[in-house]
Amino acid sequence: MSPIVNVSVLGASGNLGECIVPALLKSGFVVTVIIRPGSRGYTPPKNDSTDSKAVTIKEAAYDDVSGLTAALQGQDALVEAFNPAASVHQRTIVRAALAAGIEHLITNEFGMDTFNPNVAEAPIGKPKALAQRALEEELQAAAANDKPVSLTWTGIITGVWYDWTIRTGLFWMNPTTRTITRYGSGNQRTSLSRLALTGEAVVAVLRNPEHFRNRPAYIASHTVSTNELIALVNEISESPEKSWNVVDIPDMEAFMTEGMRLWDEDTKNGVEDRLNSQAWVTIVIATLFDEKNRFGTDLEEKLEPGWDEGREKLKDHLKQLIIEADS
Template sequence: MTKAIKNVAVIGATGALGEVLIPALLQADFEVTCITRPGSQKSLPAGVHVRCSDYSNVEALTKALGGQDAVVEAFNPAAASYQTNILQAALAAGVGHIITPDFSGNTFHPNAKDALIFGPKLTAQRELERVVAESNGSLLWTAIITGPWYDWTIERGIFWVSKEGRTITRYGSGDQKCSISRRALNGEALVAVLSNPERYQNRAAYFASHTVSTNHLIALIEDLGLEGWETVDVPFDGFAEKARALWREDTEKGVEDRLNSRAYAALSTVALLDEDNIYGSNFEEKVESGWDEGESALKDSLKRLLA
């Protein structure tokens, strides 16, 4: 029987993801330890323990992870290059469960590599597979897949529903469905996994608030009676090719900040809204039972976000 989890370390606790994971863990009565980098000045919620360690220092990380039952990798995808060190430290510290650095798109889909944007996470997956295989069953893992965080991205103007511009961008037919989630659902899903680790061990677990098409979103916004909104149609023919060309250009230029590049944004759109779902952004059939929140909840959320 899998050991119950009580003590949870979060790596990447001060980012947009940590902001929702930590309150959810505290509310569920987990003992939370945040692993921060040296020099970090960001504040953390009351009730958490704080330990400092550079991700490049395995010895320091091992000490920081001492006494932890699980480690949650909540860092920026770029930090996935430290996966080897984190896993080595977790094993040395006796950690039994790893929550992988996912909490977003379907990186476990067979075509994920072709999307290009998931490179760091796929590298982290391969390293995890290697270390778990060598651990003789002492290290378990779960990946939490939630799709894009629609409320958080709308608030920041990076969703295809733009509050500031009062536009809805419809790529191609607009019929392709995509599984999306509230940002806070990441924390709720994490609590569910850590509360019942045996149920979710050694697999990707899929959670989503809704699975909708752009046309469905357009209809919901029309039903809300919000004035001044318009639909902007963008042909999808050739869109993926242009996005990949931008990615190649950035590669040739040595661009390091991929996450905030035009190429990343374009390739994310392809990965999420491809007409044939070739990257698995519609994972409705894989979502854990009972997690879909229904149309009424989505409509209420859109009303609050867009009013």
């Protein structure tokens, strides 16, 4: 495979895209952002380390094979950074990528392990799991029709973005109120990543696509338990007055049941933006802190070597996030 130079990104204006596009530009890739008709548009990043003029913006609908194929002409790789709801268009996207001669596809993972056999128990993972199935079926169909198939793929699994969740007060740690919610026993270890790590991981995969060919890549910054986090933030606290309050929610089965009830209620009400629903948050928490690790949120044994950033770096970053919340 020739070195990848030209990279297209779907979903560049979201949380993922906002860290992936600058990382690609900083690393010397030529970036094309594909926006959907009627979208809010896209504003390229502006900072000293990237050239915003290096971003080409094209328009195509995710359900339009011919339009996507045209937009992807001349591109070496495609990164899916869109809202998981757009995963329903995976079959069309893959067909367009095949027709345009894309060499490598980074799929819309960047979170929980959707390759885990129990993922179907949690509806939050279903769109990505179905998208992966569609990808593999399209590749098999192309090969069965004696078409040359050069397209390979990688699914990057990062675990939860801890800095993003802390800044937004989601999940288990709120620096504004100095509260940590301990779900279950607090001993379940969970793999966490800086949001920016997703961009770094994308760059690493595109620089060596053969190494990551047709498989998930498990890349995370840290693997810790809630009890370990509690100890860390109390070490960071400068005085007893700034110690953290711990709120316990011990019954995780009941918590998952409530999440499923909310999900079913949203389904009946026709809710489409699942990512911003309370049901989504509740079910994510239930999978993250499952005491038996049924959803594989402890990725430590699967992680690619060299990515763990260590306890001291986590401590330093937590301190920065706490200071940021106090300012």
